[in-house]
Amino acid sequence: MNTLVDIKGVGKTYVSARDGQRVQALDGIDFALRRGEFLTVVGPSGCGKSTLLSLIAGFHAPTVGSITFDGKAIAGPGPERGVMFQDYALFPWRTVAGNVEFGPFARGVSASDRRRKAQTLIDVVGLGGFETRYPHELSGGMRQRCALARMLANDPTMWLMDEPLAAVDLQTRIILQDELLRLWGDAEDGQERPTVMFVTHGIDEAVLLADRVLVLARRPGRIKAVVDVNLPRPRDKARNSAEMARLTEHIWSLIRDEAAQAITEESH
Amino acid sequence: MSLQSAHALPRGARWWLPLLVLVVLLLVWEVAVRRSAAQGLVPLPSGVLASAVKLTANGVIIDAMSGSLARVLIGFAFGALVGIPLGLLIGILPVMDRALRPVLDALRSIAPIAWIPMAILWLGVRGDAALFVVAYGAVFPFIVNTSQAARLIDRRLLAAARALGAGPWILLRSVMLPGSMPLIFTGARIALAFAWASIVAAELAIGIKIQGQGRSVAGIGQLMVETLYVQRDVDALVFYMLTIGLVSLLIDAGLRWLQQRLLPWSQH
Numbered sequence: 001m002n003t004l005v006d007i008k009g010v011g012k013t014y015v016s017a018r019d020g021q022r023v024q025a026l027d028g029i030d031f032a033l034r035r036g037e038f039l040t041v042v043g044p045s046g047c048g049k050s051t052l053l054s055l056i057a058g059f060h061a062p063t064v065g066s067i068t069f070d071g072k073a074i075a076g077p078g079p080e081r082g083v084m085f086q087d088y089a090l091f092p093w094r095t096v097a098g099n100v101e102f103g104p105f106a107r108g109v110s111a112s113d114r115r116r117k118a119q120t121l122i123d124v125v126g127l128g129g130f131e132t133r134y135p136h137e138l139s140g141g142m143r144q145r146c147a148l149a150r151m152l153a154n155d156p157t158m159w160l161m162d163e164p165l166a167a168v169d170l171q172t173r174i175i176l177q178d179e180l181l182r183l184w185g186d187a188e189d190g191q192e193r194p195t196v197m198f199v200t201h202g203i204d205e206a207v208l209l210a211d212r213v214l215v216l217a218r219r220p221g222r223i224k225a226v227v228d229v230n231l232p233r234p235r236d237k238a239r240n241s242a243e244m245a246r247l248t249e250h251i252w253s254l255i256r257d258e259a260a261q262a263i264t265e266e267s268h
Numbered sequence: 269m270s271l272q273s274a275h276a277l278p279r280g281a282r283w284w285l286p287l288l289v290l291v292v293l294l295l296v297w298e299v300a301v302r303r304s305a306a307q308g309l310v311p312l313p314s315g316v317l318a319s320a321v322k323l324t325a326n327g328v329i330i331d332a333m334s335g336s337l338a339r340v341l342i343g344f345a346f347g348a349l350v351g352i353p354l355g356l357l358i359g360i361l362p363v364m365d366r367a368l369r370p371v372l373d374a375l376r377s378i379a380p381i382a383w384i385p386m387a388i389l390w391l392g393v394r395g396d397a398a399l400f401v402v403a404y405g406a407v408f409p410f411i412v413n414t415s416q417a418a419r420l421i422d423r424r425l426l427a428a429a430r431a432l433g434a435g436p437w438i439l440l441r442s443v444m445l446p447g448s449m450p451l452i453f454t455g456a457r458i459a460l461a462f463a464w465a466s467i468v469a470a471e472l473a474i475g476i477k478i479q480g481q482g483r484s485v486a487g488i489g490q491l492m493v494e495t496l497y498v499q500r501d502v503d504a505l506v507f508y509m510l511t512i513g514l515v516s517l518l519i520d521a522g523l524r525w526l527q528q529r530l531l532p533w534s535q536h
Contacts, residue, residue, distance in 0.1 A: 059427050079433035089428040092533050093446040103432035106442070134533040154432060 004158065004195045005033035005056055010065035011220070012051050025051040027220035029065070036193045038184065040206035041214045042251060044259040048221025049199045050162050056197065057083050057160050069158070079107055082156030086163040088143045090135040096122060096146050097131040103154035114153075121149040124183065141172035145179075152183070159184075159196045166201060177208060178236055187234040203255075207247045208235055215254050218262060225254055308502065315503030316510070323504060328491070329511060336471060336487040337515070340463045343402030347459050351410025352452060356444060358411065359418025372411060380405035380462070381469040388474060398470040398487065405466040406459040413455025417448030450534040453527045460519050468492075468512060488512060 012026040025048040033039055041049045054060050055067055058077040067074050069081065077083075082103075090099050097118050104114035122131055125145040135143055144164060151159065165173045185193040200206050206213050210229050217224040229247060231238040238244050277285070294313040301310050323329045358365045358372075380401045387397035421444060429443045471489020488508060495504050527534065 057427075057431055059430070077427070077430040077433075079431075081431065083428065083431040085424055085428060087424070089422075089424040091425060091428075091443070091446070093449070093531065102429070102434075102442075106429065106432050106434040106438045136533060150432070160431075 002034050003032040004035040004070060005197075006068045007031045007033075007052075007056075008066050008068075010052075010055065010062045010067060012048065012055065012060070013063045014060075024220035026055075026062075027222055029221070029223060031214065031223060031226075033195060033197065034211075036195055037211045038193075038196045038198065038209055039212050039214055040198045040200055040210035041216065042200060042203055042206045042255065043216030043221070043224070044218050044255050044262040046221075046262055046265075047216035047218040047258075049216055051221065052216075053083075053160050053162050053197060053199050056158075057081055079103060079154040080156055081158045081160055082151035082154055084147050084151050084159065084161040084164045086166050088135065088147050088167075090143055090146055090150070092135050095132050095134055096127055096138070099135070099146055100149045100153050102150060107154070117153055118149070121152050124152075125149045125179070140168045141176065144168055144176060148180070148183070157194055159194050159198075161196065161198045163199055163201060165205070173205070174239075177205065181209065181235055186236075203251050204244070204248045207231075207244050207251065208239060213247075213251060215251055217255075218258050225251075227251055308500075311502040311506040316506045319501065319504040319507045320510075323507060329488075329508070332486050332488045332491040333511065333515065336467050336489065339399045339487065340402055340460070340467050343399055343404075343467075344406045344456075344460055344463050346403040347406025347408075347410050347463070348456065351407045351455075351459075352414050355411045355414025355416075355452075355455075356418050356440070356448070359415035359448075360440075360444065365415070372408070376408045376412075380466045381473070384470055384473045387470070397474055398467055398489075401466050401470040402463045405462040409455040409459040409462060410452070413451045413458070414448055417451035418444055420451070421447045449531055450527075453523070453531065453534075457520055457523050460523065461516065464512075464516055464519065 007029050010026060010029040011024065013022055013024045015021070016023050029052065041052065043049050051060075055062055056069070056074065058074045058081065069078075091102065094102065097115075100118040100121055101114045104117055109117070119131070122128055125148055127142060127145055127149065130138065130142065135146065138146065144167075147164070165176055168176065184196060196209075198206075198209060207229055213227040213229060214223065215225040215227060216222065227247065227250065231241065231243055298313045301307060301312050304310075354368075358368060383401055383404055384397065387400045391397040391400055425443055425447060426439060429439055434443065467487065468489050471487040472493055473489075475490035475493030488511070492505060492508050495501050495508065
């Protein structure tokens with residue numbers, strides 16, 4: 001079976017905490033995530049892309065429709081679906097090693113095994129030597145690496161990433177994009193790669209990373225287009241290619257009007 | 269501000285200037301009292317110093333203080349053991365908050381020392397009454413701060429923990445509790461300040477009750493009552509007052525030191 005996540009007729013309505021209004025975040029979403037693909041999700045502010053991710057993570061249930069993971073209905077969060085948050089969400093009272101160990105710890109893995117696992121991942125993401133530092137002592141890029149290692153410590157088959165690189169500077173972002181692709185298995189062929197759903201504001205980032213880009217429209221969030229990205233992997237040489245520029249421009253033309261609309265609406 | 273004024277002063281003046289003012293004040297005080305008819309009612313600085321040396325050397329102050337401190341620590345520990353779990357429960361479950369808040373608010377509004385007559389009636393004058401008052405005063409800061417901390421905990425941290433595989437027990441023990449610790453520590457400092465204030469008041473009241481009935485469980489409050497009515501020694505009284513203040517300062521400094529040691533991440 002090639003489908004890992006099957007989203008059928010999903011809609012999500014919630015009551016806004018700000019003004020008590022009912023907001024329809026998603027409407028009529030039908031989509032199938034393929035096993036091992038790198039999917040990026042873009043769309044104007046308010047298109048519900050983070051909502052879609054949190055439904056797959058299991059933090060919330062859809063108002064209508066159904067989502068299955070590996071053929072089973074999603075009943076809540078699970079360690080097979082790792083989540084990486086935009087603003088790190090590291091545990092401030094745990095060191096780098098303590099954060100990375102949290103997943104195995106929560107699942108009852110023995111102390112020595114989880115320590116070994118954490119050390120391996122800390123080295124993989126380049127945080128060796130910072131094991132005993134607390135999150136507040138780290139730079140933005142280092143915190144994000146720590147969050148990545150923490151997610152990977154559970155060996156999740158799916159990576160759910162909500163604008164994970166939005167809060168770091170441009171140079172750090174480029175470096176982290178390359179590292180992310182490397183960890184995912186960009187260079188390897190025919191390997192069992194994890195399935196990734198990566199929400200981003202950056203259209204060029206979305207094109208650079210993805211096998212497919214899911215473009216959402218806003219109010220309510222609907223699927224506007226699914227764009228295939230057939231750039232060769234590994235992608236490290238694709239960054240300034242003509243094809244990447246063309247795809248970026250194409251996706252931008254799909255959401256430009258709504259993005260402009262979102263700006264004026266949000267100023268009210 | 270403080271930087272500026274420190275720079276404006278010559279080196280070293282920051283230390284000797286306030287000291288000089290203090291010494292001059294004490295000298296003026298000493299001379300003024302010796303030349304007036306207020307001797308015996310108003311303490312003499314030299315007399316306070318002499319009392320300090322005498323009462324420390326013969327162990328009177330040490331015995332009384334350790335008696336009071338022991339009760340404060342037991343009452344404080346009781347406050348923590350009852351207040352922290354109750355606070356977590358109230359902070360996590362809105363139904364508990366709704367159910368218990370009116371009762372707790374009503375009890376909290378009654379000053380601990382207002383319970384002294386009741387406590388004496390129920391528990392007698394042998395020290396248990398003072399302990400009751402101290403525990404009563406200590407429990408509320410723990411409840412209030414712990415429940416507030418649990419309510420304010422960063423929801424994303426809970427989501428992150430759940431996505432990493434944490435069940436309810438791990439969420440409570442390894443996310444809610446450590447995440448609440450900084451505010452709980454603030455509650456502990458308030459509770460200990462309350463406890464120390466209540467023990468002095470309670471022991472004073474109990475000391476008056478047992479006047480002339482022979483021995484009571486010794487504490488600083490009872491000692492002050494005895495000093496007032498039996499010895500009529502104002503110098504000793506002032507020495508006891510100073511010691512009470514000093515112990516308050518030491519307790520708070522100790523707790524802040526402990527917070528730095530136990531929660532190094534919380535100072536930011």
